[in-house]
Amino acid sequence: MTDTSAAAASTSAKPSVAILDVDLDEHARRIRKQDRIATIFLTVIVGFVLALLAALVIYILAQGLPEVLTPGFLTNSPLDRDNPGISYELFDSFYMLFVTLVISVPISLGAAIFLVEYAPENWVTSAASTAIETLSSLPSIVVGMFGSLFFVVYCGWGVSILSGAMALTMFNIPILVRVIQQALQDVPRVQRDASLAMGLTRWETTRSVLLPAAMPAIVTGIVISAGRVFGEAAALLFTSGAAPARLNFGSLDITSLRNPWNIFRQAETLAVHIYKLRMEPTPGNDAIAWGTAAVLIICVLLFNVGARMLGKHLAKKMTSE
Amino acid sequence: MTQKNDEEATQVPAEQSEAPQYENVLPDRMPRLSIKGEGKAEGGAVSKARLSKTHESRKTHKTLPKQQLEHVGLGLTGTCVALVALIVVALVFMVFQQGLTTFFSDGVDFGAFITGPHWIIEEGQFGALPLIVGSFSVTLLSTLFALPIALGSAIYVVEVQPGFGRHVFQPLVELLVGIPSVVYGLIGLYVVNSSMRALFGSAAGTGAGILSGAIVLAVMILPTVTTLSIDALAAVPNDYREGSYALGCTRWQTVWHVVLKSARPSIMTAVILGMTRAFGETLAVQFVIGNVEKSMPTSLLDPAATLTTALTSGLANATTGSVQYHALWSLGMLLLGMSLLFILIIHLIGRKGAKGND
Amino acid sequence: MSDVALMQKHWPHAEGAATKASATTKLPATLEAPATTKAPATTGAHLLSTRDVTVRYDLTKCALQPTSLDFDKDQVTALIGPSGCGKSTFLRCLNLMNREIPRCCVDGQIYYHGHNINTKEENLFDLRASIGMVFQQPAPFRKSIRENIIFAPKRHGRISSRSAADELVETSLRQAALWDEVKDKLDHSAWALSGGQQQRLCIARALAMKPDVILFDEPCSALDPVSTFAIEETIRSIAEHGICVVIVTHNMEQATRVSDRTAFFYVGEMVECGMTKQIFGAPKDQRLADYLTGRFG
Numbered sequence A: 001m002t003d004t005s006a007a008a009a010s011t012s013a014k015p016s017v018a019i020l021d022v023d024l025d026e027h028a029r030r031i032r033k034q035d036r037i038a039t040i041f042l043t044v045i046v047g048f049v050l051a052l053l054a055a056l057v058i059y060i061l062a063q064g065l066p067e068v069l070t071p072g073f074l075t076n077s078p079l080d081r082d083n084p085g086i087s088y089e090l091f092d093s094f095y096m097l098f099v100t101l102v103i104s105v106p107i108s109l110g111a112a113i114f115l116v117e118y119a120p121e122n123w124v125t126s127a128a129s130t131a132i133e134t135l136s137s138l139p140s141i142v143v144g145m146f147g148s149l150f151f152v153v154y155c156g157w158g159v160s161i162l163s164g165a166m167a168l169t170m171f172n173i174p175i176l177v178r179v180i181q182q183a184l185q186d187v188p189r190v191q192r193d194a195s196l197a198m199g200l201t202r203w204e205t206t207r208s209v210l211l212p213a214a215m216p217a218i219v220t221g222i223v224i225s226a227g228r229v230f231g232e233a234a235a236l237l238f239t240s241g242a243a244p245a246r247l248n249f250g251s252l253d254i255t256s257l258r259n260p261w262n263i264f265r266q267a268e269t270l271a272v273h274i275y276k277l278r279m280e281p282t283p284g285n286d287a288i289a290w291g292t293a294a295v296l297i298i299c300v301l302l303f304n305v306g307a308r309m310l311g312k313h314l315a316k317k318m319t320s321e
Numbered sequence B: 001m002t003q004k005n006d007e008e009a010t011q012v013p014a015e016q017s018e019a020p021q022y023e024n025v026l027p028d029r030m031p032r033l034s035i036k037g038e039g040k041a042e043g044g045a046v047s048k049a050r051l052s053k054t055h056e057s058r059k060t061h062k063t064l065p066k067q068q069l070e071h072v073g074l075g076l077t078g079t080c081v082a083l084v085a086l087i088v089v090a091l092v093f094m095v096f097q098q099g100l101t102t103f104f105s106d107g108v109d110f111g112a113f114i115t116g117p118h119w120i121i122e123e124g125q126f127g128a129l130p131l132i133v134g135s136f137s138v139t140l141l142s143t144l145f146a147l148p149i150a151l152g153s154a155i156y157v158v159e160v161q162p163g164f165g166r167h168v169f170q171p172l173v174e175l176l177v178g179i180p181s182v183v184y185g186l187i188g189l190y191v192v193n194s195s196m197r198a199l200f201g202s203a204a205g206t207g208a209g210i211l212s213g214a215i216v217l218a219v220m221i222l223p224t225v226t227t228l229s230i231d232a233l234a235a236v237p238n239d240y241r242e243g244s245y246a247l248g249c250t251r252w253q254t255v256w257h258v259v260l261k262s263a264r265p266s267i268m269t270a271v272i273l274g275m276t277r278a279f280g281e282t283l284a285v286q287f288v289i290g291n292v293e294k295s296m297p298t299s300l301l302d303p304a305a306t307l308t309t310a311l312t313s314g315l316a317n318a319t320t321g322s323v324q325y326h327a328l329w330s331l332g333m334l335l336l337g338m339s340l341l342f343i344l345i346i347h348l349i350g351r352k353g354a355k356g357n358d
Numbered sequence C: 001m002s003d004v005a006l007m008q009k010h011w012p013h014a015e016g017a018a019t020k021a022s023a024t025t026k027l028p029a030t031l032e033a034p035a036t037t038k039a040p041a042t043t044g045a046h047l048l049s050t051r052d053v054t055v056r057y058d059l060t061k062c063a064l065q066p067t068s069l070d071f072d073k074d075q076v077t078a079l080i081g082p083s084g085c086g087k088s089t090f091l092r093c094l095n096l097m098n099r100e101i102p103r104c105c106v107d108g109q110i111y112y113h114g115h116n117i118n119t120k121e122e123n124l125f126d127l128r129a130s131i132g133m134v135f136q137q138p139a140p141f142r143k144s145i146r147e148n149i150i151f152a153p154k155r156h157g158r159i160s161s162r163s164a165a166d167e168l169v170e171t172s173l174r175q176a177a178l179w180d181e182v183k184d185k186l187d188h189s190a191w192a193l194s195g196g197q198q199q200r201l202c203i204a205r206a207l208a209m210k211p212d213v214i215l216f217d218e219p220c221s222a223l224d225p226v227s228t229f230a231i232e233e234t235i236r237s238i239a240e241h242g243i244c245v246v247i248v249t250h251n252m253e254q255a256t257r258v259s260d261r262t263a264f265f266y267v268g269e270m271v272e273c274g275m276t277k278q279i280f281g282a283p284k285d286q287r288l289a290d291y292l293t294g295r296f297g
Helices: A002-010 A024-069 A087-118 A123-137 A140-154 A161-186 A189-196 A202-230 A270-279 A285-320 B043-050 B053-058 B066-104 B110-115 B129-160 B162-177 B181-204 B210-234 B238-246 B251-262 B264-279 B307-317 B323-357 C003-010 C087-094 C124-130 C145-155 C162-175 C195-207 C225-240 C252-258 C276-281 C286-293
Strands: B007-009 B023-025 C048-057 C061-067 C076-080 C104-112 C131-134 C213-217 C244-248 C261-266 C269-275
Touching: A024 A285, A024 B129, A024 B162, A024 B181, A024 B210, A024 B251, A087 A123, A087 A161, A087 A202, A087 A270, A087 A285, A087 B066, A123 A161, A123 B066, A123 B323, A140 A161, A140 B066, A140 B307, A140 B323, A161 A202, A161 B066, A189 A202, A202 A285, A202 B066, A270 A285, A270 B181, A285 B162, A285 B181, B066 B110, B066 B323, B066 C124, B110 B129, B129 B162, B129 B210, B129 B251, B129 B264, B129 B307, B162 B210, B181 B210, B210 B264, B238 B251, B251 B264, B264 B323, B307 B323, C048 C087, C061 C087, C061 C269, C076 C087, C076 C225, C076 C252, C087 C104, C087 C213, C087 C244, C124 C131, C131 C195, C145 C162, C145 C195, C162 C195, C162 C225, C195 C213, C195 C225, C225 C244, C225 C252, C252 C276, C261 C276, C261 C286, C269 C276, C269 C286
Parallel strands: C076 C244, C076 C261, C131 C213, C213 C244
Antiparallel strands: B007 B023, C048 C061, C048 C104, C261 C269
16 A cells, blocks of 8 residues: 555645555554454453452451351350350341242242233233332332331231341342243243143143243242342341340240241341441451351352252253153 | 034024024034124133033043133232232332321421431431432442443453353352342451551541442442343344454454444443442441441542431431431432332333334 | 236235236146135035134234135145245134234134134134144153143043043054154153154144144244155145144145145235145246246245
């Protein structure tokens, strides 16, 4: 190209020559350099994110594992004067999760099936979808505040596991409904058509054809949502309480407020425990807080990894049997 | 399979003059079907009445009639949806009812509520401006910090190294999404606050402030915005990229001019969703923002409070039914209003994006 | 008239069964008189009849012009035509599957055993129990082979005992020419079968309901030639057993091999129908002639 411009310049300058006076080689070099710089820049960003992730996890484990591994941390009650542990909180977290799932999974399943299979295309469906969307974007403290008035006072359940589980259900339903809806819609359409074309109802089709096919994705979604629920604290502060009940694991009376299985008793989950420890500046609380955080994050990571492995396993079982 | 044709001509009822004469073929397997206009009864009842013996005799045991089964299914699932919708309505209703009581029964002026610079509810000062400013500043700042990193990672994962991205990066980032907010708060307390003190010395005070809050929130919403951006970029059809390469563009040019432009609505949605999460976050922020509600923050290093943190600290102490209690519900009302606004924005982006694609 | 002018003359604004421009060839006397597109005097003589059936998506886009066709038992009717011309849409009207598509509107009358089934009160479940359908992609359920076959009959209350179920499974698989290949693996997953076997399983599944009509929507388009041959044999034997078969196919040669009557669809309009020999040997409409000679596909 330089030849052309040089040749053009040597002749008498015409206005059109100026257009040719562009060095395409230089332009190409510049763009390629831009491309290289951009790639390096992006690699740095990704490296930063990965480093951040690693740093977070390592920091928590480094701070918390020593505490976790001291004997008695996981098994002593928090009310133990000499060596308080987190056994009650551990139990409460899992029990709360269990109750929440028992309530939220059937409701979410029903709602998702309705939205995918039965929903007529009118305002009812849009209203329902909007309601679920609203629920998903609410700050968790607003849900907790609502629960503290509605479930605790109006429903008369008091500060209890049930109130907390209901607040967590409200938190969990949008996540589950979206996951189940996606899983059902991912089943190839022809499966549904084949069942309907044999004279079966939508209900039978969903129950016997779609749900089994979507089961791996649904199970994965449920376990992942369990991880989110496990770490939730703001919604529980005022619904299930910030102090552990004095549990008596040997109690046989389900109505006693000390019976661990009684859902009308107050409870304190791991996440809430961390918050409370921070608010009370007693020496030694920091170490317990870090230990609790380490346990919390290990459980959440286990939920996430477990969900994926379970999903893969179920999917493989489905296609190879 | 042989056919036995028992032909028996049946008269069509007089009122159905438009249906032509038909021959009724009745071997052992022909179901009779409902006739149009035979009363306003629902199809199930009609066809049951008209079902010939022969069809019924093919059934060897009782099953629920299909129409009824369908109604059972519809009823069950519809109830679930109704339950969810009802509870959301109850929530919105209660928040507004309790929140508006502050202004209508307790005599607090709405204007003073929104613009008053002092939030000291024990003394009856209900100026929520410091909280509003606190909330918005941490939200906007954290989004500002998180967006370039999230977008950059997303571009790398989708455009530069898709294999690595799908098998390594994405699962790891999704793990990050699950870390509870209290844990972020705890880390922020130790790491971020001390960094602030180290960086800015005495100007940082205890290290808690808006900047610290923004940093913690940025780390918190980073995984969410990253995964959503990855989805947004991956959804751009490959044809767009190939067309651009065919014209001789480099990868970066393709990304900048073609892919990002095409994914813009989805990326904007991802950003808004990240902002929603940051705006509504309570416990992660509470540890690092300093919880100073009584006056307006003047700089990024000043301790402050957000709507959510003020709500949490206030609710622990307020007695039900008091003015203070209602004022906290008014804060909740503001939060709810902002969430609804965010949803509205997302819907508008979605609609504009769809129109743009036409 | 030139091709283009002919097409423009008959393009969608023609309502109902307009008479088509006659082809240039004369009919040999030995061929039977082809059926016209006008409705015959009685629909009762046919097992399945349609009169002026139209289909609209989103209430405005017309996917199928008024179409009137008759189908009889013991007969295989093929619906041919280029892509997107309404053949599958029409097929799906016959068992009211278009009702599963939101905002899809089917007008006109569809007579099955003399009754108009295109009404709001129609019991879809009973109807689809006697009009079966086989789809383009093989879609066996994620269950064992035996479970696939008795899935629908069980839920219609037709299976009283284990022996009745076994008998039904064997009968259906034999009719679909699949029994010998799978008789030892009835409890294995249906997803482990090959594509052709899966499609034959879907046919067996449809046969297990003992329908009088089976609709095939391009059943062989996803299969290899060997499976295609096996399925065509199955289709012919099904028809010989008294079932009315309607098959949509892209493949003209398949239509000549398998069907007794053929209808040609072009861009949402049923252009010509008649006995297969006449359609392929002496097409009356210029568009059909062009399609057959490969002027367009």
